[in-house]
Amino acid sequence: MINFSDEFSKNILNWFARCQRNLPWRKDVSDYSSFISEFMLQQTQVKTVIPYYNRFIEKLPNWKSLAFASEKTVLKLWEGLGYYRRVKNLKKSAEIIVQHYNGKLPDQFDEIHKLPGVGHYTAGALLSIVYKKPYPAVDGNVIRVFSRIFEIKNPAKSTSLTQEVWKRASEMLPPYDPGNFNQALMELGALICIPKNPRCLVCPVQKHCQSFHHGTQSLFPSTTVKKKLVPTYMISVLLKQSNRILLRKISNQASWFQSLWEFPTYTDKNFKRAIAKAEKDLDVQIDRNELLLLKFYITKHKVTLKLFNADFHNPVIFKKDYRWIPMKSLAQYPLAKAQNQIRDFILHTFQKIQKKILKRKK
DNA sequence: CATTCGTGGTA
DNA sequence: TTACCAAGAAT
Numbered sequence: 001m002i003n004f005s006d007e008f009s010k011n012i013l014n015w016f017a018r019c020q021r022n023l024p025w026r027k028d029v030s031d032y033s034s035f036i037s038e039f040m041l042q043q044t045q046v047k048t049v050i051p052y053y054n055r056f057i058e059k060l061p062n063w064k065s066l067a068f069a070s071e072k073t074v075l076k077l078w079e080g081l082g083y084y085r086r087v088k089n090l091k092k093s094a095e096i097i098v099q100h101y102n103g104k105l106p107d108q109f110d111e112i113h114k115l116p117g118v119g120h121y122t123a124g125a126l127l128s129i130v131y132k133k134p135y136p137a138v139d140g141n142v143i144r145v146f147s148r149i150f151e152i153k154n155p156a157k158s159t160s161l162t163q164e165v166w167k168r169a170s171e172m173l174p175p176y177d178p179g180n181f182n183q184a185l186m187e188l189g190a191l192i193c194i195p196k197n198p199r200c201l202v203c204p205v206q207k208h209c210q211s212f213h214h215g216t217q218s219l220f221p222s223t224t225v226k227k228k229l230v231p232t233y234m235i236s237v238l239l240k241q242s243n244r245i246l247l248r249k250i251s252n253q254a255s256w257f258q259s260l261w262e263f264p265t266y267t268d269k270n271f272k273r274a275i276a277k278a279e280k281d282l283d284v285q286i287d288r289n290e291l292l293l294l295k296f297y298i299t300k301h302k303v304t305l306k307l308f309n310a311d312f313h314n315p316v317i318f319k320k321d322y323r324w325i326p327m328k329s330l331a332q333y334p335l336a337k338a339q340n341q342i343r344d345f346i347l348h349t350f351q352k353i354q355k356k357i358l359k360r361k362k
Numbered sequence: 363c364a365t366t367c368g369t370g371g372t373a
Numbered sequence: 374t375t376a377c378c379a380a381g382a383a384t
Binding site for chain 3: 037038040042043044045046048049083085086089116117118119120121122125137139140141142144156182183186187189190195196
């Protein structure tokens with residue numbers, strides 16, 4: 001007589017063996033490659049990660065190369081991926097592993113969990129995938145999958161739901177193949193048990209799913225409360241001085257990664273106030289007729305991003321963390337995605353202007 | 363423990 | 374268009 005969790009495990013493992021996606025970090029699995037991929041995949045979709053992962057592994061193929069790489073090199077490889085704190089923690093972890101663990105990822109939960117940027121999920125994922133140890137790994141996918149299978153009514157994103165799913169995942173974890181079991185659950189959440197319109201008809205564990213039997217898939221995880229959207233305007237100021245351009249280091253109150261750069265950017269719910277802030281901070285006159293770029297940028301709370309050209313009033317502005325960057329070396333400075341797109345735009349137009357000048361000289 | 367951190371995708 | 378979600382962690 002096969003029990004529930006045993007049959008469940010076999011069904012989902014069988015499906016995973018047949019249907020898993022062909023992903024770069026699934027060939028030549030090592031402690032290092034798994035570590036990099038797990039960090040990149042935190043709150044980031046597989047499709048987004050793939051090119052970043054390939055570039056990163058090619059450039060920094062092992063613990064030592066990462067530990068001894070310059071901060072700027074590592075940040076450039078992460079540029080555009082978001083959540084930049086992750087890359088700081090990633091490098092720090094590599095340094096610790098090279099220094100204190102002889103260049104090999106430790107195989108004890110507490111030691112892995114202590115590494116910066118490694119939480120409960122990542123520790124479990126690494127131990128189960130790299131060392132095949134029986135630890136569960138519960139991510140957003142697994143929460144959704146289990147909340148449907150067991151019709152867990154706790155509200156979405158609540159800690160009680162998270163706790164409940166960790167408990168269930170521990171109970172369901174098979175002693176054999178825990179790494180593939182964890183990955184199979186996540187893969188199921190990514191391919192079959194998706195947030196909306198789950199594909200239950202092709203689900204390998206539909207017979208084990210209470211939501212499927214009751215037709216309640218859309219009720220789990222239980223829906224959250226609505227929020228109001230307050231638009232916020234962001235403007236970036238392009239301050240030029242001959243062939244140099246002004247960047248500043250991102251520095252905010254939190255202990256955040258300090259080596260990321262940006263064009264001076266100001267936000268306010270009121271558009272005019274945003275411009276006034278910029279003019280006051282930089283002591284410049286912003287020319288609204290010389291709009292270089294108008295771009296819409298929408299997230300949960302922010303709505304527009306505009307780039308303006310500005311003229312000097314008083315050249316003696318600069319506090320620390322502001323720097324004039326020659327246009328030619330602009331590309332070397334790691335920026336966040338939105339700023340990065342502005343940078344590319346500026347470089348592109350700059351090149352076009354240079355070409356025109358060359359033609360005139362001829 | 364509720365927020366914040368970036369960006370892209372979906373219905 | 375908008376709310377919600379994605380291989381979460383730190384504070």
